[in-house]
Every structure is written in structure tokens, then in C-alpha cells.
Amino acid sequence: MTISGFISASARWSAEERPSFCAGADLTSGSRRRPGRLTRRSPPRRRPLKYDDGRMSAISKQVIEQIRSRCDIVEVIGESVPLQRAGASYKALCPFHKEKTPSFHVNPQRQMFYCFGCHAGGDVFRFVMLRENVDFYTALRMLAEKTGVRIQFEDERESGPDKSLLYRSQAEAAEFYHELLLGGQGAAAREYLKSRDLGDQAVRDFMIGYAPNAWDALLKWGGKKGYAAEALEAAGLVLRKSGASGDSWSSYDR
Known part of the structure; x- marks a missing residue:
């Protein structure tokens, strides 16, 4: 757009x-x-x-x-x-x-x-x-x-309804991880970024985020937001793993 x-x-x-x-x-450069x-x-x-x-x-x-x-x-x-x-x-x-x-x-x-x-x-x-x-x-x-305006996303019907859902979930997931970095859980991560010469300005400019040490953190967040696990998978935010007990989901280190 x-x-x-x-x-x-x-x-x-x-x-x-x-x-x-x-x-x-x-007059300063000497040229006329x-x-x-x-x-x-x-x-x-x-x-x-x-x-x-x-x-x-x-x-x-x-x-x-x-x-x-x-x-x-x-x-x-x-x-x-x-x-x-x-x-x-x-x-x-x-x-x-x-x-x-x-x-x-x-x-x-x-x-x-x-x-x-x-x-x-x-x-x-x-x-x-x-x-x-x-x-x-x-x-x-x-x-x-x-x-105080909430950023909302519009359905792009010409591109199909799934595309707008992907954009929305990715943008909101980025904000979720970014807020985690700025919060109490992200204190150690912020110190690490500073040791790599990435200060607060760079964190804001590039919306750097922090993934907590929990494999299902994004799944739980997505459930509260109304996103199905399949929608998060389509957006590339979580992985589906198949095992002896059937399919399982993981968002760890993504």
C-alpha cells in the first residue's frame, strides 16, 4: 500500500x-x-x-x-x-x-x-x-x-482473507515480543544487547523483541488474542512437531 x-x-x-x-x-572556501x-x-x-x-x-x-x-x-x-x-x-x-x-x-x-x-x-x-x-x-x-487510537487492520479481499490475518498476527506478535523485552522478563536480554552496542534507540527503531524460556508462550498469547495454532503456523510464528503422541506445537526460539 x-x-x-x-x-x-x-x-x-x-x-x-x-x-x-x-x-x-x-568566501569560506576560496572559490568564486x-x-x-x-x-x-x-x-x-x-x-x-x-x-x-x-x-x-x-x-x-x-x-x-x-x-x-x-x-x-x-x-x-x-x-x-x-x-x-x-x-x-x-x-x-x-x-x-x-x-x-x-x-x-x-x-x-x-x-x-x-x-x-x-x-x-x-x-x-x-x-x-x-x-x-x-x-x-x-x-x-x-x-x-x-x-489513544488502537491500530486496526483491514481485510484485503483482493488478496484473500488469509493474507490480512497473516499480517495482523505477525505485527501483533512482534509487539508482544517487543513488550517482553522492555518489561521485567527482558532485563537480562537488554543487558546483553547493550554489551553488543545495541542501545535503547536501536531497540525501538528495529522493534527488537525477547522470547521467554517457554515453548508455549506465543501459543498462550495467541489463544488469548483469538489466533488458532494453525493460523500462527501459517504466519511462520510457530512450528508443528510430529511425535509418538501426535502433533505438538512449538514457538521456542522463533
């Missing part, structure tokens, strides 16, 4: 709000540019951010728009960036590059932000992605928790 609505912020700003350019000589040649700052170099992956294809568009509508971009950005009123918008020092004069603007009417210095811009999802250096799905989860 392609997430729509993420167009360039500069395209949505009026002409007088667009970034200005300057011409002349570069021809008069009239446009110069501009490069946007901050950060790890590439993905808007879509396998998890996103099963999330309802209505849920995404519901989360967006409940997030006031001024409030979200204002939690980490000191904003100053500037007419109908807000301005601040850009959180994505060093500067002395505020060039970072937030437009509450359009619910968009844009920096005239480094040209970073977008909506509330894009800000969280850049600020936290996470992908779209993680930013969506963070804002869903903030607004």
Missing part, C-alpha cells in the same frame, strides 16, 4: 513563504561563483526513512487519518521544539540542523512544517520520523499511543 498525502512541503507553501536563495562568492548563480543548503543527511513495508499494507487508511486528525502538529512539535508565534504560524530554530536565526516554520492551518534552511518538511508523521529517526510504522505507533 502506498501512503498518500506525503507531498513536498515546499509545494504547499505560498510563493512568499518559499525559501530564498542568494548569489555571490563563497558566477554572479546570479543560485546556492542552497543541502538537507540534513540522515538514515533513509521508509514510508511503507509489509506491516503497513494491512493497516486501515481510516485509522491513519484518524490518528492524523487527532494530532495537532503545533502541540506535537512544541513538546520538543520551543516555538514562537509568528503571525498565523510558528517559528523556531530548526531541530534538524544548526542555525542561529530561526528558519523552521510550522503552519497550523495546513498542519505542515518546513525549514527554509535545510528544506526538511512534511506533516506530523514526517516530523516524528525525522525527529526520532524511525520508519513510518513506528511513528504511527508512537502517535497512536499518544492519541
